[in-house]
Amino acid sequence: MMNRKRAGAMALFGAALLLMAVEPAAAQSGSASTTQEAISGLNSNLFYVAVPITILVEGILIYTVWKFGKSDEAKPTQENRRLEITWTVATAVILLFVGVASYQVLGSPYVSASSENTLEGGPTQEIEVYGQKYNWNFVYRNVSVDGASATDVSMTNVSIQGTSVKNVTDEGIVISGGSASSATDGALESASLVNGTVTAGAGNASQYENRIGEQVSFTDVSVSGAAVEDASISDGTVKSTNTVVMPKDENIRLNITSRDWLHAFHVPAMGLKQDALPGESNSIVTKPTSTGEYQLYCAEYCGVGHSGMLGSVEVKTQSDYNSWLAQSWFSAQG
Incomplete structure (x- = not known):
């Protein structure tokens, strides 16, 4: 009995240490957009559920090997209805939690382009994104x-x-x-x-x-x-190549397509990823929450220049964004 108590206490202590280590790391990572915030939040919630389950299962496995590993003869197990009901109910509760948490995130318009939920305030800026070997082109209308x-x-x-x-x-x-x-x-x-x-x-x-x-x-x-x-x-109409500029704290809709063959628009720091298909337009919606510059990649192998098909996302304050739009518009008039 004492050994069991010690094993349980050690398992709980290990779980607590792991969670204490994870929480500051998650807090420090931050989110560059509402999309990334939703995805990271779901990952954290699922992680907090998975860690105790993993520790419990591994703890039972280690204890079983330690306790019965030297037994000469295996003994048949006995039916324990309470235990069976307990793990059945616990599994159902866990799956229900995972399902509800995932549905809330996947149902968000910031994560799923096909979501039936509407954006609060609607998109304030629509940007056309064109993948073309080996550059990204953006049009603001x-x-x-x-x-x-x-x-x-x-x-x-x-x-x-x-x-x-x-x-x-x-x-x-x-x-x-x-x-x-x-x-x-x-x-x-x-x-x-x-x-x-x-x-x-x-x-x-x-x-x-x-x-x-x-x-x-x-x-x-x-x-x-x-x-x-x-x-x-x-x-007015503003165009840019390989650099897309967005205003902070505003809803942005990106309409993504390709002018030749398959590409994929991918900004990991903002949780954005969408295929660029010729003849089709795929939309993603996000709201940048932090100013700064973020790396843009093509995430679909598209030929010999694929590795160089890079770009950047610049998130500016609304005033700086308006200044950039004006300067870009004027620069195209000459």
């Missing part, structure tokens, strides 16, 4: 940004009101101040122009040499090297 700033801007078909002529050079008419608008890709509804150079569309530049310091207006001209503030962009 219907981009709207208010109060954005950008530097070194080049634009075509832009209208400028109330600007001042600073100088006339071989490159064009140097201007400062005023307001700008354009409708090249989406609409630059308004922007406070800080400076810039009108490079085309203003006619003969020499006619402005005698108007330095005066306010003028331009219609459908090209501008380079400009800086703008308080820009308002609506219905």
Whole structure:
């Protein structure tokens, strides 16, 4: 009897030590998205159930070998209905716990794209993801940004009101101040122009040499090297390659497809993985919870350049994300 008590106490003590070691590690690992948080939470819950069961089973096995390993003759076991009922009920309870815990996670729209549960607030940004040997391409449509700033801007078909002529050079008419608008890709509804150079569309530049310091207006001209503030962009399109940018604490829907053959979009730190199939679009939804940069892989062998088909996910604050959208949109206008 004393040996049994000691064996049980040692088993419980070992389980407690193991759980104490696991808990800080799980707490320190953190989660980069709601998707990873749900998956890690399920793994932790199942681990906490599996460890005591494993220790109990292994403890009984070790005790049995130690106690009866030297027996010369095996003795038949006796029926014990209480024991049979106990382990049957215990197994049913464990399986019920595993089933309920798994269903709650797999039923989450952040984990299962086919989930019937709806996102609270809906997706705030949809990003098209195209796998193509051997790069990842991303498209943001219907981009709207208010109060954005950008530097070194080049634009075509832009209208400028109330600007001042600073100088006339071989490159064009140097201007400062005023307001700008354009409708090249989406609409630059308004922007406070800080400076810039009108490079085309203003006619003969020499006619402005005698108007330095005066306010003028331009219609459908090209501008380079400009800086703008308080820009308002609506219905724009932004594209990027191998780097996808997401806003923190916002629902993101990724519509993933391929332009040639099989690829797989995989961001382990965020718990994201989805096949990219030609002619089909597979969606995954997530909400980034930590700013930072995370590694993106292709998880489906796709040819000789597969190992180099890498990218990154950059999670930014909402203000930094809007600034990136604006700067990227302006960079594509020249």
